[in-house]
Amino acid sequence: IEDLAQLIYDLKQINPDARVCVKLVAMTGIGAIAAGVAKAKADVILISGNVGGTGASPQTSIKYAGGPWEMGLSEANQVLTLNNLRHSVRLRADGGMRTGRDIVIAAMLGAEEFGIGTASLIAMGCIMVRQCHSNTCPVGVCTQDEALRGKFSGSPEKVINLFTFIAEEVREILASLGFRSLTEIVGRTDLLQQVSRGGEHLDDLDLNPLLVKADPGHNAPYCTVEGRNEVPDTLDAQIVRDAAPLLERGEKMQLTYTVQNTARAIGSRTSSHITRRFGMHALPAGHLTVQLKGSAGQSLGAFAVQGLRIELTGEANDYVGKGLSGATIIIRPSPHLAAPETNAILGNTVLYGATSGKLFAAGLAGERFGVRNSGAVAVVEGMGA
Known part of the structure; x- marks a missing residue:
């Protein structure tokens, strides 16, 4: 963690304006790591789930790396809040988010920013053949081959359309809950409850640890830092x-x-x-x-x-x-x-x-x-x- 802190310091020295984001893969114990990253003066912590990701990844990474973003995000938010660090860093989440419902759940679990990558690519024409690294993408999304790039049918309007509908769904859900903005529901795990599968013998998974709402004390349950977390000047x-x-x-x-x-x-x-x-x-x-x-x-x-x-x-x-x-x-x-x-x-x-x-x-x-x-x-x- 001290090497990461030094890297963050170096990046903030070479670019006095940039915010530094540290990506963490959702896993057990991610809360302690997130706390160390926050103390290292990172500006954004990205909690990345096990779904989604580039089609150039090895199959072992696609299938077996990390856990659900819900579990990692909940733990990171709780630990940061309990250590009075939550208000000094932004939490971002990604990993298979596709709908407005996913965005609202992520916000309730503590996220303020959201990444939607795979769905955006699909909106531009990606058909997920997972050959990104081979320069043979059949729809021209991820290739340098001019013949294949000629098959690309994507446009900015398609991605705009996707995000417009996601935003509309988020707004509809917020309105049904009586809220006006995502900021109002950040960390509001009390608004979530586990769905019953119909009987005690079926409900053998206890999700209550994910829904614990940590007390932020006098601090806000979301980032209140304007700009970025500054580091001490050097010579x-x-x-x-x-x-x-x-x-x-x-x-x-x-x-x-x-x-x-x-x-x-x-x-x-x-x-x-x-x-x-x-x-x-x-x-x-x-x-x-x-x-x-x-x-x-x-x-x-x-x-x-x-x-x-x-x-x-x-x-x-x-x-x-x-x-x-x-x-x-x-x-x-x-x-x-x-x-x-x-x-x-x-x-x-x-x-x-x-x-x-x-x-x-x-x-x-x-x-x-x-x-x-x-x-x-x-x-x-x-x-x-």
Whole structure:
């Protein structure tokens, strides 16, 4: 969960506006996981059921992965509410929803947002032959073959029509219950009851645990956060202020800072500003040089773009150069470190998902070096330290 929290932090640094959604498959114990995700500052938690899903999935995943969304959604909503976290995160549900009745039930079990994927595809002409991965979709919904794409008969109006009827059914059900909006019934499990199958010997399944209504206390039973859950600023807040001549007039600059390992994702927010101002490839390499001294926190140079050069004298923690996108990262050991070629100055999972850029480190790196690296160049003294 701490790795997920770091990823959420990194994503919010590289994009100061985006909300982060974490998808959880419905299963026993999902409530504890959802609570951890909420504490990690996610904005949306998606509870995904075992029905639906892409036709490119393996049969084992289609048939045996996860449980019903009703069970996962109910548990997640209850645990979040009992831990005073429900008002800080949105709950989304999907997995085989097709009717307005499904939407209303999901809302009563705690969902505020809803995903309807399979039904939307069917409205556009999908006939569920489950060949999405083979480029042979016979109705042209999921293929790059021009001959097959010519058979596609879908249109935006068909999807609009589907959602219009779903919305109308939701409105009819709400009106029959005496409510005006979905928000009024979020978490209202007291409006649900188990349908009897006709006799005690037949009703052997007790659904009462799903229908427990947790007390939200003084908080609302739904998300009340405007915008997104913000995370603490990193050193980049200062770097962006100091780099104003670069961001405003394109001046070449060099900045120097002393860092501690509490400063995470250094370079990410700066890269976001560079990209928004100049694009991904406009600045020449090293146009902005950031010199650091000390121990850098996790995700040094995460998603860093061309034009940024980070020079660190000291050591760095995990995820250096995560998603590196053109920047140059140079790490030298502290002058007092004896035999740097035998000491680790980088953490684990360096260059995870990097696509371009360079990393030079005069020392050893940890485990899982260059996992999913697809383009960055790295020079280190060794790895697996």
